[in-house]
Amino acid sequence: MNAPAAPLEVARFRTLLAERLGLDFDEHKLTTLAKVLDSCSGGDRQRILADLAGTAPADSLLSRLATELTVTETYFFRSGDQLRAFGELALPERQQLRGRAEVLSAGCASGEEPFSLAMMARSCGRDSCLSLHAFDANPAMLARAARARYSTWSLRELPDDWRPWLQPDGEQFQLAQEIRRAVRFEQRNLALDDPAFWQPGRFDIVFCRNVLMYFTPQQSQAAVARIARALAPGGYLFLGHAETLRGLSNDFRLCHSHGTFYYQRSAGGEQAMPALPAAAQPMPVLRPATPPEPLWAEQIERASRRIDALASSARAAPPCTPATPDLQMAMASLHQERFGQVLEHIGKLPPQHAADPDVLLLKAVTQAQSGTVARARETCAALLGRDALHAGAHYVLALCEEMDGELAAALDHYQGAAYLAPGFAMARLQAGRLLRRLGQPEAARRELALAAQMLEGEDAARLLLFGGGFPRAALLSLCLAELATMGAAS
Structure with missing residues (x-):
């Protein structure tokens, strides 16, 4: 009997599958990959690995691997x-x-x-x-x-x-x-x-x-x-x-x-x-003039690191660097709903930070929450010019549409934000609220239930930006209260 595939062989197989078929397998699939490697190699695993690593792997081998490893679930009229x-x-x-x-x-x-x-x-x-x-x-x-x-x-x-x-x-x-x-x-x-x-x-x-x-x-x-x-x-x-x-x-x-x-x-x-x-x-987006920004979650992580000292006013602010604007004081002012001070802090940043996505997002949020809707729209347009699929910008545009009474357009943007950032709890919460107002209770329940689940693990910086001054517990209570009211009414 042949010895089972060694961990290094499986790791190499996993890398080559990503290169040749594009498929991504996490750590939980390594046992499955080992079995497929053994079944396709007939015991000669090194030959299979060498073939996959070559300039022109055999079509028959790639076909067999695709048959073994690709997901085939589908049906008529899907979505x-x-x-x-x-x-x-x-x-x-x-x-x-x-x-x-x-x-x-x-x-x-x-x-x-x-x-x-x-x-x-x-x-x-x-x-x-x-x-x-x-x-x-x-x-x-x-x-x-x-x-x-x-x-x-x-x-x-x-x-x-x-x-x-x-x-x-x-x-x-x-x-x-x-x-x-x-x-x-x-x-x-x-x-x-x-x-x-x-x-x-x-x-x-x-x-x-x-x-x-x-x-x-x-x-x-x-x-x-x-x-x-x-x-x-x-x-x-x-x-x-x-x-x-x-x-x-x-x-x-x-x-x-x-x-x-x-x-x-x-x-x-x-x-x-x-x-x-x-x-x-x-969605009103513009053609980006620069390479894509990091993923939304990464942007929030950067913002979170910059405001980790909010709880302690005595801590000294970190030095500002040309690559990373210091938003600590501005974020603290936003938390206290001192919108004028937020914009003042942003205005004092070095000119090279004027188009930074984090700066533009904070500016747009502040303008929307202070009621200057037209300016918030302009700032969102600038942000979308840098990143056409920015979930935060779509969320702020939704706030603007809602304040203007355009509920259907607001719902489109809330749902767009949730689509672009699947873990965006506030987007789900606001979409659920609007769906209820628009007479779509089942869809509203679905969104509010998702929001309640996501709020438990929502990033603190994102709550600070989009929570309207409410803490996590209050937002969660709002979700549950909306769901309970809808349940009582049905």
Whole structure:
């Protein structure tokens, strides 16, 4: 019997999988990786590792690894709100602009997603002047897509008026030929570049849902760069609901319609974006002129470190450095709701810090809380010019919209902030409050329950910035009281 894989062999295997397939495996998956390495190597693990490390790994090996390790869960009409945005907004807009539309489903698994796109296009009368492409790295899934026979489980979300396209065939359902012929499948690895495929401006719409969440950050960034290159200006990108481009790309603007979020490719330079149909609600973002800032959580961590002395007024302020503005006194004034002093502290910072994201965010929060809404909007625009997907800026814009009585627009921004920063408790809380006011109790309960969970571990600096002067316990009590009142009313 062969000896089990050594820890160093498994670690090397894990690194090579990230390089060749983009897949990211945490420490809890090492036992699984060891088993896959043994089963694929036939006992000769060094040969497999050397093949993967070579300049051209065998396609058969990569295919087998993809079959063993990729997640294949999917079904028809998954995240139907995005499919409706595709059929009712993105597809007609792109067809009108370019005369036809090239659509890609990247990581298509067993075909339910691209076939759903074909059904949606046909049901909307948009199936002419349309090319649907789909690829996956897993050959076993592509074989299932070619057979186009599906179980009842795959059809669980299928709209009733689409049922005629799937006819019973024994214990499964066979997809109609007219839908099957609408999609062209191929085996392809999103983690590997192919300039001939990712030609500039080739595609109008790309679906890449629930794929990047399994990639390493580096491979996610590289994959998004390929997609951005291949999307025409104004083209659309749909990700999974648990995925964002935050920290990955500045080439897109965040949009919201049909109850869902998606992205639109920015135009190069100062070119104007194509006009959107009135149904779309694009977030008012600007093209970033600088590289992306660190992740929101990292920004807050930096701010938290700078205000860790708030509890002790006797502690001396750390020296100001050109790279990191000292916001301690300004944050202390914000905590005491001395808004004029906050702005005065910010105004005295060295000029090189005027466009620092932390400075702009603190300034926008202060302006919004002091009621100078127009100036808060201007500051948010400057912040979004540096980071188009800044969750904090969208939160402050939501406050501005709410103060102006634009509740629907405020909700869009609160939900956008929560989408861009999934752990943002205050965004969830405010969204829940607004949903209740707008007569959507079930959605309100969901958001408020999430807020209550997140508040327990919410970063202290983020609470200070966005809590309106309320401590964690008071905000949590507010959440629970809102939920209890809604429960009593139902």
